[in-house]
Amino acid sequence: MLLSPLRAAIALAVGLTAVVGTAVSPAAAARTSHWRDVSPPASDGSVLFDVETAGGATWAVGMSRDATTGSSAPLAMRWTRTGWQTPPQPADEGRLEDVAVGAPDEVWAVGTRNDAASGTGSKEARALLERWNGAAWSETALPFPEGASWTSLSAVDVDAGGSVWVNGGYVDTAGEYVPALFRGDAAGGGAWKRLPADTGLTWVSQLEAGPGGIVYAIGDGVSRFDGTSWTKQSLPPALGEALFDGLEMRTGNDVWAVGHIRDENLWRRPVIVRYDGHAWRTVRTPAETGQLYDIAFDRSGSPVVVGETADPAVNPAGNYVLTPGPHGVLTRTEEPSGAGYLYSAATDAAGRMWTVGGTAGAEGGISPSAYAGIRR
Structure with a gap:
């Protein structure tokens, strides 16, 4: 999220040579869309990292920062049709990275909490898994191995059968970082099972569970x-060397991942890949x-892809949204x-598009307050 020295855009000739179209109808091209700003009031120092919606329930999670102490607190906000409601959090310090909505009374959020390390005056990051019961x-505690320290969670999803998938990691007794993947039932009180987590990725930013127990994870690859x-x-x-932050599995043969690749002229260039049942293109x-x-x-x-730009010539406000233009x-x-x-996007049951992140005017990579928008 930190800003980099600005780079000017260069000619299309530096773009990727092996490309495919988006395979969406050209009828959607260049249409006029209207975003409505529904940002939470009095959210100075806050930012929202993820928004998800299901069954008429819409939640956004992130963190709020104390301007005096510099500490951050987990933040989870529920849309109530007229505004945002912020129920109390079980952790005082930390942040929430990801949220999954199974039903209005079955919502899960993951991140880290900052606890005092045993016998020291410092604080240690620990995995934070929360459940909203309506x-x-x-x-909720997860079965990390005995002796695990510096535990963390980065991604959560709820599949169609109600199982909850949680990805994270920990430092073992030898001081090595070990990835971890857990699956539990939606009741919340059932047993959690630890599954193979050797994804082949150095880190995981998002995962999505589909039919038949198929799960995709993204990070420094797919x-x-x-x-x-x-x-x-x-x-x-x-x-x-592409890095991915967003994932959408529409069907088993239609999977999308979005992110960026470093570019010596552009700093970071947007990247999208799509699996069509045969290959990633x-x-x-x-x-x-x-x-x-x-x-x-x-x-x-039609796809709506959200992100950021550090080049004021592209957009001085910083938001970066890609949708089908001429010829799709x-x-x-x-x-x-x-x-x-903009860090996240989701579509609700009414067909409205949601996006969240921070408001315009960021300095040093820090947004002034939380942003939320709806596109009808």
Whole structure:
């Protein structure tokens, strides 16, 4: 999220050479869309990292920062049709990275909490898994191995059968970092099972559980879990160093991942890949400074990809949104008013598109306050 020295956009000739179209209807190209700013009031020092919606329930999570102490607190907000409600949190310090909505009374959020380390005056990050039961948030413990320290959680999802998937990691007694993957039932009180977590990735930013126990994970690549083992996916060679933050599994044969790749001229260039049932292919994106964080599909089935740009010539507000333009090619056609960096997108049952992040005017990578927007 930290800003880098600004780089000017250069000619399209530096773009990827192996590309495919987005395979969406050109009828969606260049349409006028209206974003409505529904940012939570009095959210100075706050930022939202993820938004998810299901069953009429919409939640956004992130953190709020104390301007005096510099400490941060986990933040989870529920949309009530007229505004945001912020129920009390079980942890005083930390942050929430990801949220999964199974039902209005079955919501899960993950991140880290900062606890005092035993026998020291410092604080140690510990995994934070929370469950909303329709009335309150409560913390749930996961079966990390005995002696595990510096535990953390980065991603959570709820599959169609109600199982909860949680990804994270810990430092073992030998001082080595070890990835961890857990699955539990939606009742919250059932047993958690630890599953193979050797994704082949150095880190995992998001995972998505689909039918038949298939799970995709993304980070410094894309990996697929078949219920028994993980297989790192073969991406186009030009994307060997791409980093991914957003994932959408529409069907088993239609999977999208979005992120960025470092570029010596542009700093970071947006990257999108799509699995069509046979192979992963690159989806064309503009050759300009941009970093993509998430993807969702609107009511017409068109992709909406959100992120940030550090180049004021691209967008001085910082938000970066790609949607189908002329001929169905993804391009910058929308700029949500008031938005700065955008970290997540989701579509609710009514077909409305949601996006969250920080408001415009970030300094040093820190947004002034939390942003939320709705596109009808």
